[in-house]
Amino acid sequence: MTPEPDTQTGEQNDARHAQKMAKKKAARDKIMATKSGEKGLIIVHTGAGKGKSSSAFGMIVRCVAHGYPCAVVQFIKGAWDTGERRLLTGHFGDLCQFHAMGEGFTWETQDRARDIAAARAGWEKAKELILDSNLRMIVLDEINIALRYDYLDIAEVVEFLTTHKPPMTHVVLTGRNAKDELIEIADLVTEMTLVKHPFRSGIKAQAGVEF
Secondary structure, rough: OOOOOOOEEEHHHHHHHHHHHHHHHHHHHHHHHOOOOOOOOOOEEEEEOOOOOHHHHHHHHHHHHHOOOOEEEEEEHHHHHOOHHHHHHHHHOOEEEEEEEEOHHHHHHHHHHHHHHHHHHHHHHHHHOOOOOOOOEEEEHHHHHHOOOOOOOOOHHHHHHHHHHOOEEEEEEOOOOOHHHHHOOOEEEEEEOOOHHHHHOOOOOOOOOOO
16 A cells, blocks of 8 residues: 655644654753752763773863862773873873872783782772862772772772762762672663674774773
């Protein structure tokens, strides 16, 4: 059966679209009217996909753009010469503290005691920064890796975040395999899903993309 031709004119289609969007805006405005609160968030970026740290550093850049003091503690990639580290320390050191505490991935150091010591030092620095209520956001980059290998006690991290974090401080925790206990207390959790990655095709990590 041949479908009937569309007899709607461009003006009629535009009018229908405008009416539909007006209804959607009214519904959206009604929802937004109930959202007036603000609080410091616990934010988790996890999953096997790329973009966890990149997203966290994007949030740090937002803070810097608003003139908010912030800080970064890197738990694993501290030995890397990364673009974000160059940018933040070279141009925004007055607003963003950057503490590279890690020495590389566990298969690089091959020394569990050394990895645990580096993770503990990173966590002590993280606690110091989180307690500073002048800082708007603290990124704990790749802390989930340290938690996954039990270099840090998840119960201690959860207890500190839930009882000692200042009310308006945002803390962002990145890395694969976030612990269930951390996900439970988080206000915002994003899981990056891996669909394709150039590494599988023999492409190495590249400046400007991975670091």
